[in-house]
Amino acid sequence: MAKNKTVYACAACGAISPKWQGQCADCGQWNTLSEQVEVKAPARSGRFAGFAGAASTVTRLPEVQTGNIQRWPTGSGELDRVLGGGLVPGSVVLIGGDPGIGKSTLLTQTLCLLAGQGPALYVTGEESLEQVSLRAKRLGLGESNLALLAETQVERIVAVAEQEKPQVMVVDSVQTLYTEQLQSAPGGVSQVRESAALLTRFAKQTGTALFLVGHVTKDGALAGPRVLEHMVDAVLYFEGESDGRFRLVRAVKNRFGAVNELGVFAMTETGLKEVKNPSAIFLTRNSQPVPGSLVTATWEGTRPLLVEVQALVDESRAGHPRRVAVGLDSNRLAMLLAVLHRHGGVQSYDQDVFLNVVGGVRVLETSADLAQLLAVVSSLRNRPLPTDLIAFAEVGLAGELRPVPNGQERLKEAAKHGFRRAIVPLGNAPKLPPEGMTVQAVRSLHEALLAAYQE
Numbered sequence: 341m342a343k344n345k346t347v348y349a350c351a352a353c354g355a356i357s358p359k360w361q362g363q364c365a366d367c368g369q370w371n372t373l374s375e376q377v378e379v380k381a382p383a384r385s386g387r388f389a390g391f392a393g394a395a396s397t398v399t400r401l402p403e404v405q406t407g408n409i410q411r412w413p414t415g416s417g418e419l420d421r422v423l424g425g426g427l428v429p430g431s432v433v434l435i436g437g438d439p440g441i442g443k444s445t446l447l448t449q450t451l452c453l454l455a456g457q458g459p460a461l462y463v464t465g466e467e468s469l470e471q472v473s474l475r476a477k478r479l480g481l482g483e484s485n486l487a488l489l490a491e492t493q494v495e496r497i498v499a500v501a502e503q504e505k506p507q508v509m510v511v512d513s514v515q516t517l518y519t520e521q522l523q524s525a526p527g528g529v530s531q532v533r534e535s536a537a538l539l540t541r542f543a544k545q546t547g548t549a550l551f552l553v554g555h556v557t558k559d560g561a562l563a564g565p566r567v568l569e570h571m572v573d574a575v576l577y578f579e580g581e582s583d584g585r586f587r588l589v590r591a592v593k594n595r596f597g598a599v600n601e602l603g604v605f606a607m608t609e610t611g612l613k614e615v616k617n618p619s620a621i622f623l624t625r626n627s628q629p630v631p632g633s634l635v636t637a638t639w640e641g642t643r644p645l646l647v648e649v650q651a652l653v654d655e656s657r658a659g660h661p662r663r664v665a666v667g668l669d670s671n672r673l674a675m676l677l678a679v680l681h682r683h684g685g686v687q688s689y690d691q692d693v694f695l696n697v698v699g700g701v702r703v704l705e706t707s708a709d710l711a712q713l714l715a716v717v718s719s720l721r722n723r724p725l726p727t728d729l730i731a732f733a734e735v736g737l738a739g740e741l742r743p744v745p746n747g748q749e750r751l752k753e754a755a756k757h758g759f760r761r762a763i764v765p766l767g768n769a770p771k772l773p774p775e776g777m778t779v780q781a782v783r784s785l786h787e788a789l790l791a792a793y794q795e
Contacts, residue, residue, distance in 0.1 A: 346522060348373040351529070374529040377521050409596065412507070412549065415453035418604060418614040419446070421641070422576060422589050424597015427508065429547040431596060432540050434514075434569065436554040436562045437578025442587050442605070442612055443553050447510045448475055449611050450551075452484035454508050461506035465492040465516030479611040492526065494519045494535045498542050506548055511539060513553035515563060533567055540571050569593060580700045586621065587612060588701065591641070600704060601641025619646040619757055622699040629727050632719030635759070636711035637732045637750035638703050644746065644753040646730070648698040649708060651715035656692045667697030673712065676735060680713050683739025684785050688720065707744040709735040710763065713785065714792050725792060730754045731763040739785045743767025751779065763791050 348357045350373055355366035363370050411426030420426045423433070437443050451460045464472055469488050476482050487504055491497050494517050501509060511517070517535035518526040525531070536552065543550040552572065555563040562569060569575050573595045579588040589603040604618040615621055623635065623646055632651040637644050656662065665673045673695060680686050695712060697703055710733035718725050732750060734742040747768030754762060755774035762779045769781035780791045
């Protein structure tokens with residue numbers, strides 16, 4: 341059989357070169373050429389030779405037959421929540437995270453549980469079969485009927501999978517795979533793209549649910565070509581500190597469920613255990629009120645989540661005061677401090693401001709704007725806020741408070757955890773407040789500052 345011809349394509353402009361070179365001859369960019377297989381177009385004939393053949397047909401939207409998606413429960417409620425309700429046959433899920441965060445542990449637990457319902461295959465390219473077996477025994481799953489395979493060549497993996505016919509398959513990890521069609525080393529852009537394409541095609545054709553484990557860069561993004569995230573159906577990220585107790589799994593892309601859905605797990609000696617009430621975990625506060633602490637209600641996917649925002653404001657000894665936000669947007673913090681100065685009358689231009697979200701949670705929405713500013717004022721004035729107070733609102737540049745989605749559900753979650761006062765935008769004022777809670781709806785940041793310390 342003749343060997344496929346390889347060419348080098350520029351990632352910036354798409355120009356093709358017969359050999360590798362440091363600079364693209366067309367656009368002038370450096371180090372953008374990567375190896376790929378040259379695909380020859382089939383010969384065409386007929387009147388419209390420049391177009392594709394007439395094999396494709398057009399189907400009207402009402403004529404498309406759709407059926408109910410049958411999902412497979414994974415045995416973990418939090419993982420099912422992130423996936424959108426369970427595994428979809430033929431879906432491809434990409435999981436990324438820092439080394440040691442718990443990706444292999446979670447997938448080993450999941451596959452060992454699913455192996456009792458049907459055939460499952462765990463393909464490892466980084467570990468030996470003995471290491472996978474030892475991890476399963478440590479998790480108390482050593483008696484599972486899980487099939488293991490240590491292989492890195494994609495063609496051999498697909499051949500074994502066609503024989504085993506698994507319902508669910510894990511490949512750990514995609515950066516270790518290579519295809520014989522390319523000569524580059526495993527982990528390269530072309531190898532990762534072609535290997536993932538072959539596995540995705542196999543999953544779609546056979547209905548196998550596929551998990552791909554991906555490495556991350558030092559910036560926390562998935563390593564490899566960006567097209568890898570477009571090829572899969574769902575992209576999950578592990579968040580949290582590797583030496584911490586809790587792990588967060590966030591869906592940043594999901595064709596079968598909500599985006600930004602969050603699953604919370606606790607790392608124990610016997611593996612990852614789901615946390616069914618994460619708000620209670622992140623609300624472990626001091627018994628006495630302390631300055632710079634306030635709870636806000638965020639919305640993660642399809643449920644509210646209560647998190648504590650802490651602020652520390654101290655006199656700056658440098659020429660440029662520091663603005664540090666952990667779990668929040670630092671650029672937005674600088675903007676909010678300017679709004680606080682202009683429309684709240686509170687100056688912080690000579691103060692270092694540090695903000696932190698307790699528990700390692702990343703707040704991606706703007707509903708935490710008001711809580712950030714109230715915590716900053718509390719720390720700056722050294723005046724604690726009431727422990728039964730909760731606040732959420734988006735703060736505009738004119739000092740106005742804008743409503744946020746699902747305000748009623750946020751208030752119900754806060755009332756369930758014992759909060760008795762809430763400061764919300766006027767647009768989120770409920771017709772009937774939750775039982776035992778006093779809701780203060782305000783229009784501006786100035787009104788919110790007055791309401792926060794109202795007795």
